[in-house]
Amino acid sequence: xxxxxxxxxxxxxxxxxxxxxxxxxxxxxxxxxxxxxxxxxxxxxxxxxxxxxxxxxxxxxxxxxxxxxxxxxxxxxxxxxxxxxxxxxxxxxxxxxxxxxxxxxxxxxxxxxxxxxxxxxxxxxxxxxxxxxxxxxxxxxxxxxxxxxxxxxxxxxxxxxxxxxxxxxxxxxxxxxxxxxxxxxxxxxxxxxxxxxxxxxxxxxxxxxxxxxxxxxxxxxxxxxxxxxxxxxxxxxxxxxxxxxxxxxxxxxxxxxxxxxxxxxxxxxxxxxxxxxxxxxxxxxxxxxxxxxxxxxxxxxxxxxxxxxxxxxxxxxxxxxxxxxxxxxxxxxxxxxxxxxxxxxxxxxxxxxxxxxxxxxxxxxxxxxxxxxxxxxxxxxxxxxxxxxxxxxxxxxxxxxxxxxxxxxxxxxxxxxxxxxxxxxxxxxx
Ligand code: GLC
Numbered sequence: 001x002x003x004x005x006x007x008x009x010x011x012x013x014x015x016x017x018x019x020x021x022x023x024x025x026x027x028x029x030x031x032x033x034x035x036x037x038x039x040x041x042x043x044x045x046x047x048x049x050x051x052x053x054x055x056x057x058x059x060x061x062x063x064x065x066x067x068x069x070x071x072x073x074x075x076x077x078x079x080x081x082x083x084x085x086x087x088x089x090x091x092x093x094x095x096x097x098x099x100x101x102x103x104x105x106x107x108x109x110x111x112x113x114x115x116x117x118x119x120x121x122x123x124x125x126x127x128x129x130x131x132x133x134x135x136x137x138x139x140x141x142x143x144x145x146x147x148x149x150x151x152x153x154x155x156x157x158x159x160x161x162x163x164x165x166x167x168x169x170x171x172x173x174x175x176x177x178x179x180x181x182x183x184x185x186x187x188x189x190x191x192x193x194x195x196x197x198x199x200x201x202x203x204x205x206x207x208x209x210x211x212x213x214x215x216x217x218x219x220x221x222x223x224x225x226x227x228x229x230x231x232x233x234x235x236x237x238x239x240x241x242x243x244x245x246x247x248x249x250x251x252x253x254x255x256x257x258x259x260x261x262x263x264x265x266x267x268x269x270x271x272x273x274x275x276x277x278x279x280x281x282x283x284x285x286x287x288x289x290x291x292x293x294x295x296x297x298x299x300x301x302x303x304x305x306x307x308x309x310x311x312x313x314x315x316x317x318x319x320x321x322x323x324x325x326x327x328x329x330x331x332x333x334x335x336x337x338x339x340x341x342x343x344x345x346x347x348x349x350x351x352x353x354x355x356x357x358x359x360x361x362x363x364x365x366x367x368x369x370x371x372x373x374x375x376x377x378x379x380x381x382x383x384x385x386x387x388x389x390x391x392x393x394x395x396x397x398x399x400x401x402x403x404x405x406x407x408x409x410x411x412x413x414x415x416x417x418x419x420x421x422x423x424x425x426x427x428x429x430x
Contacts (some may be wrong), residue, residue: 006305008216009233016018021352027169030128031329034335035065036065036066037065037066037067037325037328038066038067038068038069039066039067039068039069039096039097039323039325039328039329039427040068040069040070040071040072040094040096040097041056041059041068041069041070041071041094041095041096041097041098041099041332042070042073042094042095042098042099042125043070043071043072043073043098043099044072044074044075044077044080044087045072045075045280046099046149046277046315046328046339046349046351047277047280047349047351049280050155050350051345051351052070052072052374053070053346054220054344054348055336055341055344055345056063056068058340058341058344059332059335059336059407059409062332062335063332064333065248066328066331066332067148070095070272071095073098073099073270074254075257075258076083076166076201076256077101077103077200077202078200078201078390079203079319080100080101081100081101081104081107081160081329081390082386083340084098084100084113085111085113086109088113088320088321088322088416089111089112089113090387091322092320092322093320093322093323094320094323095320095322095323096319096324096325096328096329097317097318097319097320097329097332097333098317098318098320099112099148099202099315099316099317099318100114100135100145100315100316100317100318101244101313101314101315101384102133102136102147102313102314102315102384103201103318103384103393104145104311104316104318104389105136105137105138105139105144105145105384105391106139106319106385106386106387106388106389107383107387107388107389109139109140109142109144109145109387110139110387111223111322111387112321113321114141114144114145114318114319115144115312115320115321115323115326115408116142117142117143117144117145117146117319118142118143118312119371120254120319120326120330121143121146121330121333124388125334125343126143128337128355128356129147129337129352129355129356130147130150130354130355130356132405133147133150133290133314134147134163135243135331136381136384137316138310139215140363141377143285144157144316144334145270145316145317145318145320146316146317146318146337147314147316147332147337147338147354148314148315148316148317148337148354149278149314149315149338149342149345149351149352149353149354150274150312150313150314150351150352150353150359151276151308151312151314151315151351151352152275152310152311152312152313152352152355152377152379153205153206153209153273153274153275153277153310153311153312153313154273154274154275154276154278154279154295154296154297154300154310154370154373154377155170155176155271155272155273155295155296155297155298156264156270156271156272156273156274156278156279156282156294156295157170157270157271157272157293157294157295157296158168158267158270158271158289158293158294159188159293159294160292161183161189161270161292162179162187162270163188164188165179165182165188166415167179167182167183169294169296170271170299171226171296171299171300171306172299172300172301172302172306173210173213173238173299173300173301173302173306173308174301174302174337175299175302176192176247176271176299177192177193177241177242177245177247177275179192179243179271180192180193180247180270180271183212183243183270184246184247188218188270189268189270190244190269191248191249191263191268191269191270192242192247192248192269192270192271193242193248193270193271193273194207194249194252194255194259194260194263194269194271194273195248195252195258195260195267195272195274196255196256196261196263196273197239197248197252197253197254197255197272197401198253198254198255198256198396198401199253199398199401199402200236200397201393201397202256202257202397203396203400203401204382204396204397204400205309205311205313205382206239207235207239207396207397207400208233208271208311208380208381208382209273209308209309209311209380210238210239210297210309211227211231211232211235212309212378212380213235213298213301213304213308213309214230214231214232214234214235214301215231216229216232216234217229218233218383218396218421219383219421219425220230223425224244225417225418225421225422225425226307226418227396227418227421228411228414228415228417228418232414233410233411233414234301236400236403236404236410236413237410238301238359238386239400239403239404240404240406242407243346243404243405243406250405252404253401253404253405255354256273257274257275258279260272260273260274261274261282262283263394264278264282264289265281265282265287265289266285266287266288267288268287271297275313275349275350276350276351276352276370276371276374277350279293279295279348279370280348280349280368281351290399292354293370294369295370295373296373297310297373297377297378298310298377300322307376307377308378309377309378309379309380310377310378310379310380311379311381311382312379312380312381312382314352314354317332317336317337319333328408330409337354337355338355339355339357339358342355342358342359343358344366346358347362347364348357350367350368350371352369352371352374354372359374359404369376383405386424387426388424388425391420391424392421392424392425394420394421395417395421396421397422398415399413399414399416399417399420400417402416
């Protein structure tokens, strides 16, 4: 018998005397009795530490009439998006609610893959979020996602290693490379710096940080692609040099978040670029780096006034337009964005809360070093407004990855990216 069924049965046991008759028959369908509704929530793992199940348990405790069945989605946001888009465009009524990336509203809204939320949530509900987040989830005047948690890129470092070698915490990219070289030369660590260099969405996030810091853009104010600028050359040349100089392992060109995280947690890297949740993840019992990790805003290029730029990531909660349980979906989403759920996300999992009240609570800021520095970093979004964003992003990450792995020169990669960006942006308005 499935675990979800057992859980449902135990919750029902007090009220449903007919349970034994129903068990094994239609009992596993979405409506168990007039009083209990089961909704399906599709969500990727977020971090490795069981956030989703902990939140579901808390929700079910306070809402005994709604059961939530979790469908685990892939950690790669692109694969996750593709599987949900296929399912929902095929008319499937499940999942009812899905956790979707902040860069999805353009595509999902324009293709009818997410329900506009304005009819189900009040204006004051949307005002409870930190500024900018609802705007990011809006497409043509309607809100499609409730901001669930915010991500930003940070630099994690090994306090113990830097102290041993009397090295400063890097404020510039050049210093980070230099610190790494010293640590490697002295055989204090296996790798200098690990990050997300694989050919996927996460590389677009990393790229935005270097590019913006070098003074470049993907599109200029007129919407024209400008990714072959001198600033872009500087950014990509530096990223490639991390690999050719041995600061980052060659395999970094295949790393997504989990691989970079694992290397760092195993004690094999001095520096890690990752999202806010990497703090709690690295401090989970059993990693090799508990008590040895520090976190700072991203570095900047030498000669610039820091700090550098952290990309804005994060995830929203969306409703499948074919869901048969919209009221229950709304209740679930309201709870997941409530002060209670957001406090759990922040305090146990170092996720940046989207709820404005929680995000600015001085007690929350004191909980861990990531939340303490959230306001001190420069943030940069991805150019994600277009329904065609998946093409825009793949023009970026495929070409950046080709240069990182040495298949093409920096200049060729950027020229290719620029012409692909032109066709991606001309096939739909940006
Ligand atoms: C994180 C971010 C998300 C981003 C993804 C890339 O999950 O929250 O916005 O697209 O990483 O891998």
